[in-house]
Every structure is written in C-alpha cells, then in structure tokens.
Amino acid sequence: MRAATKTATKKTEKLDLYRKYSKEYAASRNPAFVKIGSATYLFISGKGAPGGEAFSEAIGALYGVAFTVKMTRKFAGKQDYAVSKLEGLWPDFKCGEPIPDKDQWTWQMLIRTPDFVKQNEIKQAVAVLQKRGKGAGAERVHLESIEEGLCVQALHVGPYEDEVATLAIMKSFAEKEGMKLRGVHHEIYLSDPRRVEPAKLKTILRHPVERIGN
C-alpha cells in the first residue's frame, strides 16, 4: 500500500506515445504520405462481425492485458505511460469482387505499447487475469513490432461502412504519385463508437504503399 501511494504521487513524466509520435498521427481529410517508423503493439487477431461477440471479447482481452501490464509496472514504480487508443488492421476488399459476409471478416486489433514493455510482462498479466476469471481471450494477446514505412494516410469522418470511399480516394492519390497500395490497411480509432453518432466518428486510415514497378 505504501509503495502504491508513493508511485501515485511521484512526479515522473508520463509517456504518451500518441503525443511523442504526433507526426505519425497527423491526418486530414486530404490524403498525404507519412513515414511510419517501427512500433510495438499488443495484438489480438480474430474472425467475426465488428461489434459481434468474438470481436467484443477480443477488445476486452486486449484492454485487460494493456491495463494490467501498465498498472503492474506502475505499482512497481517503473516508467508510467498512457494506454494508447485502439487500432485495427483490416484486409482490403478486392475491387469488383463481392464483399464477404461480415461473419467471415478477419481482423487484428491492436494497442500501441512502449518498446520497454517485454513479452514476459504480457505473460504475467495474462496469468493474473486468468486467476481472477477475467482472462477470456487474454492468452491470444501478444506483443509484436511492425514497421509500416511509407504510407498514405487520411482522416475518415463518418460511419465505418463508408471507409471504402476514403480508401478509394487514398488509392488514387497514391497512384497519381506513382505508388501502389501494399499489405493491409490500418485504422486508428479517435472516437468512441459506443456513444458518438456514426456521422461524426473520426478514424485515421493508413495504408502502406510502395513505388509502382517494385
């Protein structure tokens, strides 16, 4: 208890990754190229409709691990940081092909995490959550670093269903500059879909690109 009081009042600079890498999160309605460096995330992958049971369990597991790791470090007096916003990696639908049933969608949900967080801390968090009966899906959460490199990025305002239109604008922007999309697209959720009306939802859309001819 005494240790906790100490950590809570100790004035250490809290790390906010979103602020530290603010250039990587700059986005407006007009697409632009952004260089994204290597970043570490907590990952969970799954299959099913967004908002469905499997999806909700995955989000709960991801946040459960994220907060347990953070608070365990904090209690031990280690460097404090803010748990970042929720992000997701989604496969692109092929142009011209029918959009698959939502139940068949595969996704990876992620939360950016400081590099100093290590794999054994994740394991420990999962174990402690399981002991409390709060570990549903937690064992699927893992730590991974990715480097997206050059990306085209834009701010999408509106329902998630309408992202296709913004992604199409991003694609043609990239092509005009001699680039083509590669890999899967990345979504960074700035708004909370539980209460914000769909027309006002803000999402950063990011898509890695490469030079045509590569």
Add this chain to the structure above:
Amino acid sequence: MRTVTLQDYKRRILRVLTHIQQHLDEPLPLDELAALACFSRYHFHRIFKGMVGESVKEYVRRLRLERAAGRLKLGSASVIEIALDAGYESHEAFTRSFKACFGASPSHFRRIRRAQFALVPSGVHYRPGKTIQHFRSLRRGENMKVEIKQLQPMRVAFLRHVGPYNEVGATWDRLLTILGKDGHLGGDTMMLGICHDDPEITPPAKIRYDACVTVGDDFKPTGDIQVQTVAGGEYAITTHTGPYNNLSRTYSEFLGQWLPRSGRELRETPCFEVYLNDPQSTAPEDLLTDIYAPLAPQNSVTRR
C-alpha cells in the same frame, strides 16, 4: 395511481421559493427545504438548480440583496446595518455582491433611488408578504437522450476521496494501480464515481467522492480500499460528452428539465457516474460519462 407531472414539480418548487422569501433571516438548511418539497435530499439541490436556473444558495443570496436594495431605497438604516441584515460581515463584501447584482454600489443606488433588478431566469424577485405564484422554467431537457434501464446490484471496490472534486484523479490512480496489478481490470470492468456532496454547496475540502471499480465476489477489502454494493433497480441514464468539470451542467438539464417532464420521481439513493473512456488517452472534449439517476418505482408515486 397518478403520474407525477411537470405541474407537480413546479408546485413543489414554488413552495420552496415562497418559504425562502418568508424566512430569509433563517439558516435554511437544504435537508429542511428538500423535505418541504418532498424531494430526496440526494437530488433536491440539482432539481432546484435545473428548474429555477440558480442554486438554492444563489437564490437566497439574491433575495437577501433585493430586500436590502428595497431598504436602501425607502428606509433610513445605514448601509452597514443593511449589510449585516443581508447576512454580510463587512461593508466591503456587501458592496461587492451588491454591485455584481445591481451594477451600482449601495450608496450610489440609494442616491439614484432606482431599483433595477437584474434579469434572472426564473423571473422571481423579492416581494415581501406575497406568495410566489409562478416561475419561469427553462425548456432545455425536452430533447435530451435518456434511456431507462433495470440494473442488477453491483459489487464495487472503492476508495473514498475527501477534498476538491477536481483532485479525484490521484485517488483513481491509486485505486487502479492496486486493482490493476492484481488482475481486477478485465475487459468488462466498469468505473463508477459516486459523489455524495454537490460541489456547488459543499466546501471543496469536504466533498466526499467514491472512486469505484466493479469487482467479483473474490475481491477482499484491502487497506483503505473497501467494498460496497451499488443499488440495483430502475435508472434513467443520459450521456455527458466533454470535460468532467462541465458535468454539473448536464446534471442540471437532466434532473431539472428532463426529470420533471418524465412522469417519474427519484429514489432515496445518490446518482452515480460511469466513465466510458480513459482520460489519459482521450481529449477532454471527447470524454464520455453516463449519468445514472435512480428512479422510484412508478406505482409508489403518491399525491403530494
């Protein structure tokens, strides 16, 4: 059985408005005023403020000043005598309040002898010996999004904060650190705040606020972290969007505007707040807070 109406709410508030005017020299404790209007002491001050547009304290202060203005205009009592009667301990404090209310110092006011009451939302002014028959009530709450839900009782671990409302962050920090390292912050955990006092009437140093986290039966109280049960039953719920320090505006609209038009009454248990997002990674204008107001069962409403 009969549904409670806006007119009932207004009638009960009018009773308080008149009572205050007739007893301006008395201490006017809130519990007594709440009882007079048949409101729960947990909710009375918010209903009053939401309906009248001023807190009880502001209304009492203004009526005392308006009475003082009348005496300045007509009588021959000295300014300091009038100041003391209005509940002020010094000439300076009285002058400051008086100026804020009437735009002129007491002595200047006496010279020009022109009583100009400031505009107030309720339209109610000091009229000695008269029963107040009517007051204007704002009509903001009509379009408020409110959901009514039946809740199960919730077991919560909590830490009590006593002090200014804007300093509850440190209490939260401590509670979440201890619960988090023990694995109590799983996916479906809810974070609740129960404010036992109103920041507008209780001195900041004495405000009691419980930072609460839902826990399972296996949680044992540890140190100063205790356990309580948040009452189940029917609740009206609305969402506040924006910084926490604007919550009182939403409370006013919810309990002072929506509630009187809802046909419902509140139960004798405090409101609570549920924090939907993490203030560390959310911009203040995007923060979402659900306000839960406990409803009395519909058939328990009696004619008052």
